[in-house]
Amino acid sequence: MSEIAYEIRDLVKSYPSAKTPANDGISLTIRRGEVFGLLGPNGAGKSTLVRQLAGMLKPTSGTIHLFGHDLLKDPQTASNWVALQPQNIWLPAQTKPREVIETTGRLRGLPPADAKREAERFIEEFGLKDHLEKKMQILSGGLRRLVATAVTLIGNRPIVILDEPTNDLDPEIRRVVWNRIRETARTGSTVILVTHNVVEAEQTLDRVTIMRSGRILAEGTPAELKARISRQIRLEMVTRPDTDNLSFLQAFPNVQHLGQQRFLLLLEQDQVESAIADLLPHLQNLEDFRIVTSNLEDIYFELSGGDRIAG
Known part of the structure; x- marks a missing residue:
C-alpha cells in the first residue's frame, strides 16, 4: 500500500445557495500512519472537506486520490477503506453499546471472537460498563460520542476520520480517547482529526492544517507552525x-x-x-x-x- 494516503489537488466545493465556496482550492498530502489535524473555526470548511475524503460528497472540481485510487471515478474505494465519525453522530436508537460496537467489527471483517474481544476493550477503556443495558436513545451526548468513537475505531480501517471526537467529554475520558487515537495510528491507520480542543490535540497530532473560510492558512508539524511565533x-x-x-x-x-x-x-x-x-x-x-x-x-x-x- 502506498505511503501516501491522500493526494488532494485544487479541491473546490461550492453550493448553489452560498456566495463563496465551502472549500476553495485545497491541496494537501496526507501520509499513511500519521495523525493529521484539521483546525479552524466553525464555517472554515473542515467538515465539508472530510465528507469529500470519505466519498460522501462530490467535489465541484479538483481531484482526490486515496492510496492512488481516484475517488471521483471510484467512490466505492472510500466505502471500503474509510471509517468516519461525523460531528453530528447517528446510531440506531434501539441498539445498545456492546451490540453496535461488536456488530460493526464483524461487518468490517473481524472474526466473531476478535470482534467481541475488541468491543470489550472499548467498553472497558471508555467506561461504558455501567451503560450496557441502555439504548442509544437514552444515553447522554457524551456517552453516545464514546460509542460512536468505538464504532469508528474498531476493525482498524486504513483511514479513520474523527470529527470532534472529544466534544461533550470530561477531561479524564478525553485523555483516554487521545491515547487510543495515537495507538490507532501506531497500528498503521491514517487518522484525520477535526477538533476544537487545540491544546489537547497538539500533543497527539503529527501534522496539522489550519483552515479559514474554505482555504488553507498554514500546514506543517506543530513545532514548525509554533516556530512562526516562537x-x-x-x-x-x-x-x-x-x-x-x-x-x-x-x-x-x-x-x-x-x-x-x-x-x-x-x-x-x-x-x-x-x-x-x-x-x-x-x-x-x-x-x-x-x-x-x-x-x-x-x-x-x-x-x-x-x-x-x-x-
Missing part, C-alpha cells in the same frame, strides 16, 4: 468574579477578552518582565494568572487576524 509568550489572567474594577487592564492595550473573567495577552519575550511589573500591584483583582508558551491556537489567531478556533 518568541511570543502567553500571559493568561482570570479576574475575580466580584471585581468590577478592570481599569488596570488598560495598561495592556492588546489584551484579548476570552469570555467571562478570562483575558489573554501575547507578549514578546523582552516584554514579559515589564508586563508582570505592571500586573503585580493589581493582584487583588485576579483569581489566577499564568505565563505559558504559545500554542497552535495562538498561531491561528495571528494568521487569521483575530478569530479564535474554539467555538
Whole structure:
C-alpha cells in the first residue's frame, strides 16, 4: 500500500445557495500512519472537506486520490477503506453499546471472537460498563460520542476520520480517547482529526492544517507552525468574579477578552518582565494568572487576524 494516503489537488466545493465556496482550492498530502489535524473555526470548511475524503460528497472540481485510487471515478474505494465519525453522530436508537460496537467489527471483517474481544476493550477503556443495558436513545451526548468513537475505531480501517471526537467529554475520558487515537495510528491507520480542543490535540497530532473560510492558512508539524511565533509568550489572567474594577487592564492595550473573567495577552519575550511589573500591584483583582508558551491556537489567531478556533 502506498505511503501516501491522500493526494488532494485544487479541491473546490461550492453550493448553489452560498456566495463563496465551502472549500476553495485545497491541496494537501496526507501520509499513511500519521495523525493529521484539521483546525479552524466553525464555517472554515473542515467538515465539508472530510465528507469529500470519505466519498460522501462530490467535489465541484479538483481531484482526490486515496492510496492512488481516484475517488471521483471510484467512490466505492472510500466505502471500503474509510471509517468516519461525523460531528453530528447517528446510531440506531434501539441498539445498545456492546451490540453496535461488536456488530460493526464483524461487518468490517473481524472474526466473531476478535470482534467481541475488541468491543470489550472499548467498553472497558471508555467506561461504558455501567451503560450496557441502555439504548442509544437514552444515553447522554457524551456517552453516545464514546460509542460512536468505538464504532469508528474498531476493525482498524486504513483511514479513520474523527470529527470532534472529544466534544461533550470530561477531561479524564478525553485523555483516554487521545491515547487510543495515537495507538490507532501506531497500528498503521491514517487518522484525520477535526477538533476544537487545540491544546489537547497538539500533543497527539503529527501534522496539522489550519483552515479559514474554505482555504488553507498554514500546514506543517506543530513545532514548525509554533516556530512562526516562537518568541511570543502567553500571559493568561482570570479576574475575580466580584471585581468590577478592570481599569488596570488598560495598561495592556492588546489584551484579548476570552469570555467571562478570562483575558489573554501575547507578549514578546523582552516584554514579559515589564508586563508582570505592571500586573503585580493589581493582584487583588485576579483569581489566577499564568505565563505559558504559545500554542497552535495562538498561531491561528495571528494568521487569521483575530478569530479564535474554539467555538
